Amino acid sequence: MRPSGGGDPVNPANWPSGQAKGSGTLQSAPVFALNKLDPAAENADNDYEWELCIRCHSSYSWYPTGAPFTGPNALTDISREINPNNIAHHAIVAKGNNQSVNATYLGAYTFANPTSATIYCSDCHSRSQSGDPQGPHGTSNKWILGTWCETNPANYGATPPDCGDAHQTVICFKCHRFRVYYNGEYSAGNYGSRITHPMNANHVDNTANVFGIWCLTCHAGGVEGGIHGTNAAVGSKGVDPLGRHFMNGASLVGFSEDVGSSKFTCWTKSATDAYMTVNCSKHDKGRTEPFNYNY
Numbered sequence: 667m668r669p670s671g672g673g674d675p676v677n678p679a680n681w682p683s684g685q686a687k688g689s690g691t692l693q694s695a696p697v698f699a700l701n702k703l704d705p706a707a708e709n710a711d712n713d714y715e716w717e718l719c720i721r722c723h724s725s726y727s728w729y730p731t732g733a734p735f736t737g738p739n740a741l742t743d744i745s746r747e748i749n750p751n752n753i754a755h756h757a758i759v760a761k762g763n764n765q766s767v768n769a770t771y772l773g774a775y776t777f778a779n780p781t782s783a784t785i786y787c788s789d790c791h792s793r794s795q796s797g798d799p800q801g802p803h804g805t806s807n808k809w810i811l812g813t814w815c816e817t818n819p820a821n822y823g824a825t826p827p828d829c830g831d832a833h834q835t836v837i838c839f840k841c842h843r844f845r846v847y848y849n850g851e852y853s854a855g856n857y858g859s860r861i862t863h864p865m866n867a868n869h870v871d872n873t874a875n876v877f878g879i880w881c882l883t884c885h886a887g888g889v890e891g892g893i894h895g896t897n898a899a900v901g902s903k904g905v906d907p908l909g910r911h912f913m914n915g916a917s918l919v920g921f922s923e924d925v926g927s928s929k930f931t932c933w934t935k936s937a938t939d940a941y942m943t944v945n946c947s948k949h950d951k952g953r954t955e956p957f958n959y960n961y
Contacts, residue, residue: 667717667726670699675714676750676760676784683751688907690899693749698726715786716758719802720745737940742891753909755895757784764910766860766961773857774846776839790837814840838881847881852958860957861930884932887916888941903933903952916941920952928957 668675669682682694701717721727724745750760765771765781772780791802792812802810813835838847845851852858886893888908898909903920906913913921913932920933931954935942 667698667700667721668714669696671697675717678750678760681749681751681759683749685751685897687751687753687897688899688909689897690907692746692895692897693751695725695743695746696749698724698745714759715788716748719787738890740890742894744891744894747891747894747896749895752895752897753907754897754912756893758787758894760784768959768961769855770853770858770959771860771961773853774843774859776841776843785841789840811837813837836881842881854959858958860959860961861955862958882915883917883942884915885912886914888914888918901933904931925957925960928960929954930957931955 669680671680673680682696685691685693698720701713725743726745748755748758750763754763756762761782761784762780767781774780777783788802790812791805791810793800793804805812807813814837843857846857846859847863850862852862881887882893886896889896889898892898892912892914896909896912896914897907898914899907901908901918901920904922906921906923908914908918908921910921910923917934918932919935921930922932923930931952933952938944
């Protein structure tokens with residue numbers, strides 16, 4: 667199943683784009699046309715895993731509303747979230763937005779060519795252990811998230827992980843290098859994020875958050891479905907849309923990026939809610955961090 671406008675289904679031009687990026691409203695759901703998922707040579711079009719998933723996980727099929735499907739438990743129209751015309755989206759349909767060719771940025775991923783790579787739905791949604799059924803519909807984990815534990819020591823540090831630390835199995839680290847985003851390591855020209863992400867007194871583990879994933883404190887955890895894609899607008903503080911860099915986190919109310927001074931500032935919520943169940947120490951005071959490098 668693909669957008670009915672014709673043409674290559676991974677081309678953003680074939681997806682709805684009525685909402686400005688960062689407008690606060692997701693792009694409209696596509697009008698879908700069924701296609702036969704067939705790898706045979708006579709099929710002129712490529713087929714994609716998301717085309718099969720979207721048949722059920724979008725408004726094309728059904729998705730319930732109302733209790734208990736509200737807040738963090740809501741089922742959403744994923745076709746709206748993965749629309750490549752949103753300000754940010756995980757690279758399911760098309761390559762991601764807002765990228766850098768800086769070598770240090772490229773090294774923050776566990777795979778090659780992150781500026782052009784795309785991912786499968788089943789890269790994240792899969793079985794969690796060998797005893798589970800194969801495929802994306804058998805797991806002991808909430809939201810059918812697989813368990814990931816990278817065995818490449820280069821992604822972790824000198825000592826390979828034993829998978830005994832729950833943080834090592836967080837699905838985000840399948841693509842976003844553990845050694846960078848958990849340990850906070852930075853090496854100019856080699857690997858590292860623009861902002862150092864150390865786990866220390868100022869970046870406490872957010873296991874009490876309803877998502878149980880520390881990354882979602884700042885990125886994608888502030889609304890149901892926000893991890894797939896976002897068009898979040900400017901928050902109550904800051905000047906940049908929260909959708910940029912997936913800054914639509916469970917704890918954030920504002921975000922400003924100052925490339926000229928190589929710094930960014932973020933503001934956090936002052937009270938808990940359905941998404942943030944532990945208070946942040948900085949609250950609305952704002953926290954400014956320097957960039958390791960500019961784009």
